[in-house]
């Protein structure tokens with residue numbers, strides 16, 4: 181049962197697609213105060229668990245911390261960070277026998293204090309009391325999620341090739357850079373389907389351009405890659421470079437499609453291309469226009485994209501840099517400026533992505549002028565919506581791979597998400613795992629992290645262990661920053677270990693694709709916390725480093741350095757299997773309980789639930805080469821599995 185409540189004059193985010201009539205009474209769950217903005221508060225019983233919040237920090241159970249929905253380009257996702265690149269305002273309070281979902285449909289900053297200030301109290305606050313609140317009650321946690329998912333519309337369906345392995349690096353510049361990556365993978369028989377093109381493929385970081393000096397015949401290059409079964413996925417950034425004669429800039433200005441300051445002039449800030457404007461993707465016409473620009477690449481044979489810098493990320497604006505210059509001037513005039521060194525650093529670091537800048541520009545949201553700050557969390561969503569809506573027109577017969585860095589619930593209908601710039605930290609393997617079910621609760625099924633870590637230098641074992649988790653995530657992409665150690669798997673010794681892990685991915689694609697599609701078509705979760713599947717088992721309820729995938733398997737990656745394995749908790753008897761390349765290196769029925777399982781660096785462990793089985797193909801070097809005839813069932817004798825399959829490309 182979903183109830184919808186309205187406070188003030190909400191901005192229509194179009195996150196919810198179901199038509200739900202407004203309740204006239206106040207919610208029976210928690211209490212609401214409208215005295216100073218909006219504040220929802222709820223007493224939490226000692227045993228209550230709180231789930232949700234999609235791409236957010238810390239645990240699967242969100243209790244004990246303050247989470248702030250405020251999309252931010254900040255790559256330091258350390259434990260004390262309150263915000264992430266995305267804002268997913270759905271939470272689920274799971275108590276003894278009550279299961280209640282709450283969706284705060286508010287596009288500005290929302291603070292979720294989940295037992296942080298007071299351990300027994302949850303408060304959710306929004307600065308303005310202008311929002312819709314949805315309260316969902318159900319018979320189980322999963323039931324609540326399914327109802328919520330149904331109300332927000334079907335999750336994005338990627339093409340099947342999007343389940344292939346992809347290689348990326350900030351810094352590939354020339355066709356030769358890409359050819360080398362393909363050659364090395366093919367020579368070493370390491371499966372691969374996707375190559376990601378970071379900003380250097382563009383002409384001076386201008387969206388919808390190609391550096392023609394480096395790529396004199398881009399169409400031919402796309403075809404050359406396709407012959408090798410490689411899909412190129414170029415990046416598209418939110419900021420449009422201000423440059424006379426650049427078509428996208430000229431056209432956007434002429435049509436008035438960029439965000440403006442209060443006085444009507446166009447807002448200017450720097451991002452990768454230097455001084456840029458931001459397309460007003462909250463305006464229907466501007467959104468259509470921006471989406472149409474993707475045709476520049478689609479018409480050249482491109483069928484995959486990633487949308488970036490769309491929080492939107494701002495290095496500094498005309499206004500903020502002028503203010504900083506004044507500050508610096510005064511600072512240098514002081515007798516002993518070094519004394520206030522920390523103040524100087526603070527001023528410098530607060531230039532990027534500042535709320536002062538977000539207050540400086542406005543959207544023409546179909547006739548309504550709205551300050552960006554009030555709708556900040558909708559930018560990445562609507563940039564991706566622009567692309568997703570355009571693909572329906574530009575590519576009506578073929579699904580296109582699309583994912584975005586920033587998002588809000590609603591965007592899950594148009595594309596997937598990657599979790600932004602992470603680090604080469606072991607703790608980020610675990611964070612990657614924990615985000616998966618939370619993202620699924622909010623509709624984001626096509627998701628994954630930068631495997632190996634984006635910032636910093638990876639190590640061989642970190643990359644192998646992370647890949648062994650990435651084997652299961654719909655997006656399986658190795659990506660790293662420009663100033664880091666080379667991270668392609670062939671840069672490390674004993675390449676065969678990497679081959680063995682990535683081959684397991686391809687063996688599992690028939691299963692993973694099936695589970696993905698079932699979850700998308702049935703408004704279900706592909707990754708579930710153990711708490712959802714074994715709600716009466718107190719240990720399972722508190723296990724946060726293992727997940728249930730589909731209905732058949734449990735995954736439990738190794739995420740500590742130098743470990744020869746890990747401890748797992750089995751809520752029921754399971755078949756423990758280790759896969760390595762074409763081999764099944766271990767197969768053993770383990771009883772319910774705690775076990776220490778050994779896992780070598782070239783093995784992928786998984787646990788098949790009692791009386792279940794999964795399809796397993798022979799290894800292949802790319803998705804189209806997965807042989808249907810090679811599929812066998814792996815699991816319990818006599819078990820059966822209903823597999824979903826389709827042509828992997830036609831839109832449904």
Ligand code: GLC
Nearest residue numbers: 350378379488585600601661
């Ligand atoms: C951002 C993205 C990262 C990309 C870089 C350059 O930091 O998150 O993935 O490599 O920009 O485009």
